[in-house]
Amino acid sequence: MAINTILIVEDDRFIGEMYVRSLKKAGYDVDWMVDGNDGLIAARNKAYDLLLLDVMLPERRGGDILNALRGKEDLIPNTKVVVLTNFEQDDDSRAEMEKHADGYLIKAEITPSKLLSVIERLGA
Amino acid sequence: MAINAPRRVRDFWPRFERRTTWLVAGLVLFFATLTAATLWFFQDTLLNYPMESLVIIAAVAMSSLITAILVHAHSTKPLRHLLSAVTHVSGEPSATTPPRPNDSALEKSGLGVVLQTIYSLASQTAPEDDAVTPAEAPARNVVEAALDSTLCGFITMDEHHAITYANKAAPVRVDSDGIMTLDVIFNGEDTLSAWLTQCAESSVKAEHTWARVANKLPNEEDRRFFDIIASYNKGAKNEVVLVLVDRTQLYSVGEEELDFIAFAAHELRGPITVIRGYLDVFQDELSDVLQDDQKELFRRLAVSANRLSGYINNILNTSRYDRRHLKMHLAETTVIDVYDTIRDDMALRASSQNRLLTVSIPNDLPTIAADTTSLGEVFGNLIDNAIKYSNEGGAIAVSAALNGDMVDVAIKDHGIGMPGNVVGNLFQKFYRSHRSRETVAGTGIGLYISKAIVESHGGTISVQSEEGRGSTFTVSLPTYRSVADSLRAGDNNDGLLKKSETGVYIKNHSAYRG
Numbered sequence: 001m002a003i004n005t006i007l008i009v010e011d012d013r014f015i016g017e018m019y020v021r022s023l024k025k026a027g028y029d030v031d032w033m034v035d036g037n038d039g040l041i042a043a044r045n046k047a048y049d050l051l052l053l054d055v056m057l058p059e060r061r062g063g064d065i066l067n068a069l070r071g072k073e074d075l076i077p078n079t080k081v082v083v084l085t086n087f088e089q090d091d092d093s094r095a096e097m098e099k100h101a102d103g104y105l106i107k108a109e110i111t112p113s114k115l116l117s118v119i120e121r122l123g124a
Numbered sequence: 125m126a127i128n129a130p131r132r133v134r135d136f137w138p139r140f141e142r143r144t145t146w147l148v149a150g151l152v153l154f155f156a157t158l159t160a161a162t163l164w165f166f167q168d169t170l171l172n173y174p175m176e177s178l179v180i181i182a183a184v185a186m187s188s189l190i191t192a193i194l195v196h197a198h199s200t201k202p203l204r205h206l207l208s209a210v211t212h213v214s215g216e217p218s219a220t221t222p223p224r225p226n227d228s229a230l231e232k233s234g235l236g237v238v239l240q241t242i243y244s245l246a247s248q249t250a251p252e253d254d255a256v257t258p259a260e261a262p263a264r265n266v267v268e269a270a271l272d273s274t275l276c277g278f279i280t281m282d283e284h285h286a287i288t289y290a291n292k293a294a295p296v297r298v299d300s301d302g303i304m305t306l307d308v309i310f311n312g313e314d315t316l317s318a319w320l321t322q323c324a325e326s327s328v329k330a331e332h333t334w335a336r337v338a339n340k341l342p343n344e345e346d347r348r349f350f351d352i353i354a355s356y357n358k359g360a361k362n363e364v365v366l367v368l369v370d371r372t373q374l375y376s377v378g379e380e381e382l383d384f385i386a387f388a389a390h391e392l393r394g395p396i397t398v399i400r401g402y403l404d405v406f407q408d409e410l411s412d413v414l415q416d417d418q419k420e421l422f423r424r425l426a427v428s429a430n431r432l433s434g435y436i437n438n439i440l441n442t443s444r445y446d447r448r449h450l451k452m453h454l455a456e457t458t459v460i461d462v463y464d465t466i467r468d469d470m471a472l473r474a475s476s477q478n479r480l481l482t483v484s485i486p487n488d489l490p491t492i493a494a495d496t497t498s499l500g501e502v503f504g505n506l507i508d509n510a511i512k513y514s515n516e517g518g519a520i521a522v523s524a525a526l527n528g529d530m531v532d533v534a535i536k537d538h539g540i541g542m543p544g545n546v547v548g549n550l551f552q553k554f555y556r557s558h559r560s561r562e563t564v565a566g567t568g569i570g571l572y573i574s575k576a577i578v579e580s581h582g583g584t585i586s587v588q589s590e591e592g593r594g595s596t597f598t599v600s601l602p603t604y605r606s607v608a609d610s611l612r613a614g615d616n617n618d619g620l621l622k623k624s625e626t627g628v629y630i631k632n633h634s635a636y637r638g
Contacts, residue, residue, distance in 0.1 A: 012394055012397075014394075015394065015397050015398055018397075018398060018401045018402060018405070021405075022401075022405065056390060086390050086394055086397060087386065087387075087389075087390045088386040088389050088390065088440050089386075091451050106393070107394075107397040108397045108400065108433040111403075111404035112401050112405060113404055113405075113408065
């Protein structure tokens with residue numbers, strides 16, 4: 001499944017803009033939400049190919065969003081989810097998110113070009 | 125060990141008597157000969173010079189006195205040991221340490237068996253004390269009531285190390301047969317049972333303390349922390365006494381600190397993400413415009429930002445390790461796959477600092493059980509050190525080889541090396557050698573946390589170093605096959621192997637080791 005549309009839920013403006021810039025330059029169709037509630041609504045309203053989800057978010061944490069989307073039933077079966085965070089969660093919370101996600105990355109460990117290669121691999 | 129050592133009590137005396145007789149006879153004979161020779165040699169002096177004669181006579185008298193003292197010390201030695209052991213089992217306070225039956229000298233002479241008999245006789249007769257006289261009963265009730273009202277746990281164990289008494293605050297689990305077991309999670313290999321085994325082998329009287337021992341895993345309800353003080357008294361009725369001081373309030377502050385560090389890391393990582401990200405973008409987008417020297421400056425910026433994020437991981441891991449939260453997610457992988465996750469970063473670090481990094485990891489090595497991220501951090505720390513402690517243009521070699529059931533990964537530099545006294549302290553937290561404090565930047569937690577991570581993999585880390593010649597750090601990791609086998613066969617019941625879509629995960633039994 002080729003990836004074309006991407007939703008980013010990210011509250012840090014610098015980081016959000018950086019990813020949006022790189023992804024758009026690489027030809028993706030990108031939407032960006034800053035708070036958790038808006039992120040959840042956007043993810044449910046449109047079938048994105050990929051959701052890049054932060055953990056520490058205003059209004060609603062990333063873990064809650066993922067749980068709402070995939071906890072009981074998979075509301076977004078056609079969407080890949082990559083958790084993208086700098087927050088060091090406790091092991092259980094992290095394992096819970098990893099269970100429902102297709103990837104889990106620490107933002108400080110990757111660069112936009114590495115993110116692009118991860119997305120390419122996911123779509124392959 | 126002394127294979128011929130006497131094994132029966134009655135063997136001691138004939139042997140001791142024989143030896144002592146020979147010793148005394150030998151000494152007396154020697155001394156008599158010496159006296160006779162002296163008199164013969166100095167007979168003229170003795171007849172003609174009264175003053176000099178006195179000196180000679182005094183010397184002879186003095187040496188006979190010393191001989192007598194030596195003989196006395198030797199022949200009363202068993203008596204002294206016996207009295208000391210009896211004093212110990214009588215319960216009288218005494219400043220001297222009671223003799224250990226398996227002391228090699230005592231074992232050889234046969235006295236060890238005698239002492240062992242005294243200690244075991246004492247422990248057999250002790251239960252008679254159980255018949256509590258009516259006068260003692262109220263006192264005992266008062267003591268038990270007092271013990272139950274304190275927050276400190278109090279536990280006694282018999283010579284088989286079964287719990288004979290535990291007060292209310294003591295963290296014990298009672299099974300359906302009413303058998304009590306201590307319900308705490310010791311950190312690492314320094315456990316109560318390990319210590320008791322060691323005591324049974326080599327001590328008569330010993331004490332040991334453990335700090336910050338929890339009774340539950342993180343995130344479990346009603347988690348408490350204890351400082352545990354144990355006393356061991358061989359042969360006593362209560363051979364082991366444990367006092368558990370509840371330190372939950374003090375140590376749970378540490379739990380909050382962990383949150384603080386997690387939040388601080390989050391805050392620090394944000395700016396690093398942006399710096400690394402835009403450096404990456406700029407290097408790419410400005411590659412046609414930048415001069416070579418400017419490109420080099422960009423590389424240095426990138427290396428520095430990468431190292432910053434490495435340091436943050438070290439701090440996070442150390443904080444987790446110190447709070448017993450460090451947890452490894454071991455999965456089947458290969459050394460080369462782990463190295464590939466850091467390969468570009470390491471190549472950049474080495475080249476920007478003019479080091480010649482060569483990596484030769486064979487493709488066909490057996491798989492290992494590893495937490496890729498953590499092990500990558502270990503290799504990164506070791507290569508970072510190799511860069512730090514070597515000179516411009518120096519060669520650094522990373523290699524791997526199979527060694528029995530272990531895969532050895534060696535990081536070798538030709539740098540300044542270390543003297544032996546530094547090597548011994550190297551893996552301690554915040555340890556920095558005198559010299560490196562002056563000349564090299566760093567925090568001193570890299571090797572500390574690397575050791576913790578490697579040991580949580582069931583592996584070891586070691587160093588060989590020669591001052592002025594360089595150092596080789598070797599990380600030995602068990603092959604996946606050997607770990608999976610021993611975990612499956614082992615008696616730990618931690619849910620050993622967990623299948624997941626992406627491979628077999630081992631819920632590491634040593635996960636809470638740190």
